[in-house]
Amino acid sequence: MHRKIWTLAAVFAFLNPWICAHAAEKPVLNGEKAQAEAARFLADLIRIDTQDPPGNESRVAQYLQGVLKDAGVEAELLETVPGRASIVARLKGDGSKRPLLLMGHEDVVPVDRSRWTVDPFAAIERDGLIYGRGASDDKAMVAANLEVFLQLKRLQVPLARDVIFLSEASEEMSSPAGMKTVVERYWDKLDCEFALNEGGGSLIENGKIKYMGVGTSEKLPRGAKLEATGSSGHGSIPRVDNAVVHLAAAVQKAGTWETPARLNETTSEFFQRLATISPPEEAAWYRDVLNPKVQEQLRVKKPQYYSMLRTSVVPTMLSAGIKSNVIPPSAEATLDIRALPDEDLAKFRETLAGVINDPQVKVVAEDATYSMVPAPPSRLHTEMFDALERAQKEVAPEAITLPLMGTGATDSSFLRAHGVQAYGIGVPKTEDEARTVHGNDERIEVKQLGIFVRFEFSAVTAVAARK
Ligand SMILES: [Zn+2]
Structure with missing residues (x-):
């Protein structure tokens, strides 16, 4: 029944966009067509292999530029590193409110083909699911953003704010091609009040959406190394200052430390x-x-x-030694530290050194030149957050909205550091599907992509359309 109403409304909208946009209470989306088109965009994007490294994201940027051009929107490539362009486009509002940015990243993590049951870059559709690297992270977001952006243009929705479309390079492997550089060089093209990005997690249980997660904050990844030193020597003679033994004890203490x-x-x-x-x-x-x-x-x-x-400390890599009968003069462990947004990391490392309490072991901060930056959480109960919550009630009335702090990290930190209220959203997934993100047989349900597009369109028009 609902489907018929949408279809009729969409035909009406197509025939007379002005009436739709001005006289109707809200711009109306043809949900079925939007889902099919978004799924086509997603399949096209998956087929462009952007495993990072090396990324080669310019090919995605050129694809997006072509689609936007066909719809009459000029887009600009932002190529900070050759072959690794980001892309930005803008729909103008009347300027009465500050812009809204829709973003998603072009690159994907590498695949281990031997563990996939399908070609990871063929965008195979099977039982209502699209398979492929990036199906979820993050090409579904790019496809949905593109669809919402194009619909605003086609339906000629009168805008109070500019709506900016951004697809950025190198999110997965922090590098000079990524968001840090894009924000530094092109802030005037991105400056906005609100942003929608990956970083939400919405769960499907027993075929129903249980909650739609809206990311308002995330932990800050800041690795550290434990460097142990001791005297080198013959493996037949035990030494009390053996670096391997001291490192092992330090790793044990760091890995079991119950942080506050x-x-x-x-x-x-x-x-x-x-x-x-x-x-x-x-x-x-x-x-x-x-x-x-x-x-x-x-x-x-x-x-x-x-x-x-809490700020978490997880040992992830160990290295020491060159031969079984040689005591090495040093040994090293890598810690994945994920800090709460308000953590004082220098102080935290000092406390960790105190927990380890061994003069032979040093705690050394890892280089974070291109990594995410410290940023305050985005606020709950802003115009954007409220619109997302209302959109959730429209598309999944049985669910609730959960504000999330991600334990992982996204490019939102670079925006939040500029005072932007950035929110993470994402296509609803089952727990099984969620496990395939960065894993094998990554996939999402086409129907959920359609629901997500309606959700995003509703929230975007609520904050950006002229009342
Ligand atoms: Zn991602």
């Missing part, structure tokens, strides 16, 4: 709302998350939530 837990505005709201849709035992945890007994439960059973409450 605390809540912020986003995580407080997250756990409160999560309690309302969780089974009784879990709901009781979420209402009392800082309780040390609850922390123990979360550490084992919900490590994702455990991580959301």
